[in-house]
Amino acid sequence: MKIALACDHGGVNLKEAIKKHLIGLGHEVVDFGVNSSESVDYPDYALKAATSVANKETECGILVCGTGIGIGIAANKVRGIRCATVGDTFSARMTKAHNNANMIALGERVTGLGLGLDIVDAYLNSEFEGGRHQTRIDKMMDIEKNHL
Ligand code: RB5
Numbered sequence: 653m654k655i656a657l658a659c660d661h662g663g664v665n666l667k668e669a670i671k672k673h674l675i676g677l678g679h680e681v682v683d684f685g686v687n688s689s690e691s692v693d694y695p696d697y698a699l700k701a702a703t704s705v706a707n708k709e710t711e712c713g714i715l716v717c718g719t720g721i722g723i724g725i726a727a728n729k730v731r732g733i734r735c736a737t738v739g740d741t742f743s744a745r746m747t748k749a750h751n752n753a754n755m756i757a758l759g760e761r762v763t764g765l766g767l768g769l770d771i772v773d774a775y776l777n778s779e780f781e782g783g784r785h786q787t788r789i790d791k792m793m794d795i796e797k798n799h800l
Pocket of ligand 1: 660661663717719723
């Protein structure tokens, strides 16, 4: 898969570990930064990765900040993005299966590297179940259409 990655200064180490892991699995990674611990504003990097997913230049995206919350909220402001902040493998699996999330966000200050990589695997190895979940997604996307 072609996967977008981005982080702020609070997520560089986990982002780098995820990048290495994904490349090792044979995925193509588009890294939108950052690559240093110098303080930056997470919306700037959420926007770059989310835009590439929304424009279908990448198939899905993985974001990291300190908590995974700010960068996830910012990504969800881009039309067409469904980004879930996840800190466990069950949620990672379910957000693909039920929400067809096209991005996930993790928090490096919350989640260790080992669990972080398991979360990524759980998300990427899950399938959207469609059916009643598609109806609910359609309703979510209608909200986006009418309110954003
Ligand atoms: C940066 O200090 C921190 O606020 C950011 O990484 C993230 O946790 C925000 O939600």
